[in-house]
Amino acid sequence: MSTASRRWSLALGLALGAIIAAAIAVGLTSSGRGHSVAQADVASPTAGPPPAAVPAGATVITVGHAATGRAIASGFLGLSLEFPAIPAYAGTDPGDVDPVLLQLVRNLTPGQPPVLRIGGDSTDWTWWPAPHLARPDGVNYTITPGWVAVAGALVRDLGARVILGIDLEADSTRVASTEARALIAGLGRDRVEALELGNEPELYGSFIWDGSGHTGRPRGYDFAGYSRDIATMVRALPHVPIAGPATGAPKWFPDVGQFLAANRDVEMVTLHRYPLQLCFVSRSEPNYPTIGNLLSATASRGQANSVAPYVGISHGHAVPLRIDEMNTNSCGASPAVSKSFASALWVIDALFEMARVGVDGVNIHTYPGATYELFTFRRARGRWQASVEPEYYGMLMFAQAAPPGSRLLRLSWHPRAGERLRAWATRAPDGRIRVVVINDGARAQTVVVRASVTGGTGTLERLTARSLGATGGVTLGGQGFGSETSSGQLAGRPAITSVAAGAGRYSFRVPGASVALLTLT
Known part of the structure; x- marks a missing residue:
C-alpha cells in the first residue's frame, strides 16, 4: 500500500477479521495432548460416546459447513x-x-x-x-x-x-x-x-x-x-x-x-x-x-x-x-x-x-x-540432482490441502483416550473439501469423517514413513523423490484410494506416524 489513506481505509475490516480468526480454533486435537480450544462457544472435542453406526473405537470428526477466518492467500x-x-x-x-x-x-x-x-x-x-x-x-x-x-x-x-x-x-x-x-x-x-x-x-x-x-x-x-x-x-x-x-x-x-x-x-x-x-x-x-x-x-x-x-x-x-x-x-x-x-x-x-x-x-x-x-x-x-528431506514432503501435503483462496472449516469430534490425533479441514474456491488427519502416535486409529457434501466417494492420500524418527523412505500418495531426484517431481506409482460414503460418513484408518488427506468433491 502506497499511502496512509489506503492503509487506514482497510483497518477496521481487517482488524475484525483477524480478531475472529484468532479467536476460533478450527484445527482440533485430542484433549489428552493439552491442545485447548480458544473460545468456549466453538465446537470442540467433547467427552461421551460417538454417534451410533460407526466402527467400534473410531474417532468421529464432524466437518462444519461454515468457513472461518481469512482465506489462504496466494503465496501463503x-x-x-x-x-x-x-x-x-x-x-x-x-x-x-x-x-x-x-x-x-x-x-x-x-x-x-x-x-x-x-x-x-x-x-x-x-x-x-x-x-x-x-x-x-x-x-x-x-x-x-x-x-x-x-x-x-x-x-x-x-x-x-x-x-x-x-x-x-x-x-x-x-x-x-x-x-x-x-x-x-x-x-x-x-x-x-x-x-x-x-x-x-x-x-x-x-x-x-x-x-x-x-x-x-x-x-x-x-x-x-x-x-x-x-x-x-x-x-x-x-x-x-x-x-x-x-x-x-x-x-x-x-x-x-x-x-x-x-x-x-x-x-x-x-x-x-x-x-x-x-x-x-x-x-x-x-x-x-x-x-x-x-x-x-x-x-x-x-x-x-x-x-x-x-x-x-x-x-x-x-x-x-x-x-x-x-x-x-x-x-x-x-x-x-x-x-x-x-x-x-x-x-x-x-x-x-x-x-x-x-x-x-x-x-x-x-x-x-x-x-x-x-x-x-x-x-x-x-545434470542437477537434489536430495529432498522429510520436512519438504509435509510442506507439499499442506500445499495440496490448502490451495489459494481456501477457507478453514470448523471441526468437532469425540476424542478417544490415548489417541494422538490432530485434524484440519478446508474448503477450496471450487467447493472441494479437504480433511487432514495427523496421527503422531504409535497406534493406528480409525477415523470417521462426517461432512455435509453430496458426493458419494472421496479420495485418500497418505504421507508415510517407517517411523517418526525416519530420515528417509518418505512417500506421499505412494510416490517419493527417492535418494535423489533429477526432475524435482514425485516418482513411482501413485497410491490414491477411494473412500465410499455411508450415510454421509467416510471411514478410514490412519496408521501411526502418518498423515491422511481426504478430498471430497
Missing part, C-alpha cells in the same frame, strides 16, 4: 533463503538456472506466484561494493553482478515476488542504499515485494559475529532505537515497500503497533518463529530439540498463539503480517529431529495453526548446511 507458503544459498541452489549461470530447484519451488505454489525471502543472518553480512565505500565490520559476503544475474533469473523463471534483506547493522545509509539499488535494478522493481531492513536486530547490542569484540549497536539497543534507525534508513532508499522488524524476540512483539504508527513506510510486518533451540537450553526444557517436543502443542499452536495478537494489530493498520522465517530449530545442530519424518508432521500442523490466527504467509527457512535444510543439490555431468 514460501521459502526463505540466505544470500549464499542462491549460487548453491540455483547455480552460477543465469541462462541455466537449476531446473530441479525451480520444480521443487513450483510444487509448493501451484497456480500462484511464489513469495521468496532472501535474507536471514546473511542480511547483515552482505554488501554491494562501491567506489570509496569501505567494507563494513561484520560483512563477509559480497554481492556480485553474477549473483544478481542468477537471482534475477531465478525470480523471473518462477514469476516470484521477493522480500530482500538489506544490511541495517552496518548503520550506514550509503551501504544500505547502494545495496538496495543494485538488487532492485537486477531483480526488477516489479518483483520486489519489500525491502526488509536488518535481521533480528534484537541481537545487535549483544551478539558478536566477526570476533572483533564489537557489537553492531550499543548494549541496551532496543525497539525504540531500531524504529529510529528504520526512519533514518528509509529516507535514503528507493521508494519501495519496507518490511520489518524481522525479529524473533517475543519481547519486541508488543511494540509492533507503535512501530507501524511511527513508520508509515512499513507495509509488511515480519516476525520469526522457531519452536526449538539447542543453544542455552537444558534437556529438561520444552524447547530442547526432541521429537516429542517438536510434536507438542507448544511447538505448533503455541507458536501461532504467540503472534496472534500482533496479527490483529498489523491488520488494524491495514498491513499484512508474515512469518518470513520459520523452521524447527533456531540454534545448534539437531539433525535427528530436524531431518526426521516428525518434522513433516510438525510443519503441516504449524502452517495450519499460523493460518488459523490470520497470518498472511509463512516462509520456511533453508540454506546449505542448515540442520533443517529442506534439500541439497549437486551437479554431475551437466
